[in-house]
Amino acid sequence: MATPAQKLADALDVLERLQTRGRVAIRSADISRTYRERLITAGFLKEVMRGWYIPSRPDEPLGESTAWFASFWGFCTEYLTERFEDQWILAPDQSLLLATGNRTVPPQLLVRAPGGRNRPTELIHHTSLIDTNLALPPVRDRMVDDDGLRLFSIDAALIAVTGQFFTNRPTDARTALATQRDGSALLERLLEGGHSVIAGRLAGAFRNIGRDRIAEEIVATMKSAGYVVRETDPFAANLAAPLPRDPSPAAHRVRLMWQDMREHILEVFPAAPGITDPASYLARVEENYVNDAYHSLSIEGYRVSRDLIERVRGGDWNPDGEEADRAHRDALAARGYWKAFQAVEQSLARVLGGDNAGTVADEDHPAWYRALFAPSVVAGLARASDLAGYRNAPVFIRGSRHVPMRANAARDAMAALFELLRAEDETAVRVVLGHFIFIYIHPYIDGNGRMGGFLMNMMLASGGYPWTIIPVNRRADYMAALEQASAAGDIRPFANFLGELVTAQA
Incomplete structure (x- = not known):
């Protein structure tokens, strides 16, 4: 008869094979109930929500959040893909944060998905996810990052976010603006959508970071197409020094x-x-x-x-x-x-x-x-x-x-x-x-x-x-x-x- 240690080793072998395949989110269907219970008891699996788990360390103190925050983005990718296949995308504001390097785990992750339930799914450590029943943007306005997260492209997200994003998240907004080499990608979308108010906001935002040429390009092009554009600075304060031209x-x-x-x-x-x-x-x-x-x-x-x-x-x-x-x-x-x-x-x-x-x-x-x-x-x-x-x-x-x-x-x-x-x-x-x-x-x-x-x-x-x-x-x-x-x-x-x-x- 196998000893308890041998039984745990067998369960760990199954978990190791899943992790070797790159799995972060472990479903109930991925591992038998017997093995799953052994791993949970020994501290190698942690339940995130009913039927979904993440690997953890047995020496992690009770209530410790490290395993969850380390797994968060990978877990969300696998969970959302399981539910919606490729028909989901993170909200424009969260897309901008991730696309410009801000990977802080949010208290609530907002997702767009046709067929979404429009209600939050509670996770662990005071985090949640809400999938809203909203249409996806055009394919050209989407991107996939290295974690497999589906995001709005930076230029599409800059148009989609509200003015409050610039006020509430000035560092993230300015970082996103600084990635734009010129105004062409933004102008294509602004002209197609007739977004004169957004054009004025973006022109003011670019002028705030010292990119006057892009600001003037946006205003002049929109006006030449017959739109009335009033330039407004969406930021609450001026930037102390203009940002250098740097692709990073x-x-x-x-x-x-x-x-x-x-x-x-x-x-x-x-x-x-x-x-x-x-x-x-x-x-x-x-x-x-x-x-x-x-x-x-x-x-x-x-x-x-x-x-x-x-x-x-x-x-x-x-x-x-x-x-x-x-x-x-x-x-x-x-x-x-x-x-x-x-x-x-x-x-x-x-x-x-x-x-x-x-x-x-x-x-x-x-x-x-x-x-x-x-x-x-x-x-x-x-x-x-x-x-x-x-x-x-x-x-x-x-x-x-x-x-x-x-x-x-x-x-x-x-x-x-x-x-x-x-x-x-x-x-x-x-x-x-x-x-x-x-x-x-x-x-x-x-x-x-x-x-x-x-x-x-x-x-x-x-x-x-x-x-x-x-x-x-x-x-x-x-x-x-x-x-x-x-x-x-x-x-x-x-x-x-x-x-x-x-x-x-x-």
């Missing part, structure tokens, strides 16, 4: 977030004290190493002690016999942190000597990352290719509705981030947005929190602020403030949080 929506998103958030930071963050004695500053940083390593590693889930950190610093680290694999990984993480900290100190010396902090961070951060993970690569616990740099796969942030942008977009976003750090005059803005946007992009598979902390402290040093530690006992506050900035676009709680820590360190 991710880069524009970072630039727009920076413009939108910087003034809020200056209102609450303490003034920079300035650099007085570089040698004393570096000495204080060195004194902070043990405390910094303990909190930075602990906040990312490594089980470290101050004793382990001291032994690693002194080269007296041999994990053999210490709970084997886990202890080995923790010791290697601590060793990598020590090596990376030394590399960061060299970069700090450049900044304290007067070099531009954004330039130094741009040039030196690959070396910090290599130092952070080289011990794990040498020990065979990480692949050598992991040292290559930015990720080539998706990542997810535990418990967050914010889903970081795709790998190719992350590269464009990182280039824009360092461009902004180099050009920014206000240290407080470099500190808060340097750390937040780095975490928002999540450019690495692992180590984003540690690297983001190094970057933050590099910016702090450039203004003479003290080296600042985010304590592990404030992790919940830290993550909540990041979530407000990432998912809701409100940077003030995060700026206040960091400002309090900096003041306490002074």
Whole structure:
């Protein structure tokens, strides 16, 4: 007779075959009731709604949302395709968010589908989906993204959304506008539909982001066809600086977030004290190493002690016999942190000597990352290719509705981030947005929190602020403030949080 472990293994084998085929949404019909119940009991399956499940981790705490938010878009694609085949599409506003890189999980996903039920379907973790019985747009106005999600094309969605979208989602709207090289695709649709009011709104929106040529092209063309066009700016505020011509929506998103958030930071963050004695500053940083390593590693889930950190610093680290694999990984993480900290100190010396902090961070951060993970690569616990740099796969942030942008977009976003750090005059803005946007992009598979902390402290040093530690006992506050900035676009709680820590360190 098979043991319970063997029975569970048989069920896992079925689940593994489904996942190998790329399945995210698991239906009752995909797996027998016996196997399904075993997987649910063991924590490998989580029910989303009656008859539909997602894979999960058995060590995930009760009520944890990570598996769901990580699976959300894939689940919706498979669920909607099962119900409507290819006869569905996301609403224009949600289409614009996804097409320009905003993959935050919404509380309610609005879908158009002929035959839709016009009522919400409750999902888990305070999310829902509503399929409305509305006709689909013409085929030329549709696109399918890498997740298989069916979207309005950007130009069609810009015409279909209401003026409230520009007021309520200015960063997303401006990012979408910036993807348009000229007005031709929009004009074709505006002329065919006789959309004179929408033409005036789009002309005003393009002028708001500094694209006067497109604005004038829209107005002149519509007027030449006999339409009366009154240009109106749908945005609540002017853009501080025009956007450069850049084909990357991710880069524009970072630039727009920076413009939108910087003034809020200056209102609450303490003034920079300035650099007085570089040698004393570096000495204080060195004194902070043990405390910094303990909190930075602990906040990312490594089980470290101050004793382990001291032994690693002194080269007296041999994990053999210490709970084997886990202890080995923790010791290697601590060793990598020590090596990376030394590399960061060299970069700090450049900044304290007067070099531009954004330039130094741009040039030196690959070396910090290599130092952070080289011990794990040498020990065979990480692949050598992991040292290559930015990720080539998706990542997810535990418990967050914010889903970081795709790998190719992350590269464009990182280039824009360092461009902004180099050009920014206000240290407080470099500190808060340097750390937040780095975490928002999540450019690495692992180590984003540690690297983001190094970057933050590099910016702090450039203004003479003290080296600042985010304590592990404030992790919940830290993550909540990041979530407000990432998912809701409100940077003030995060700026206040960091400002309090900096003041306490002074």
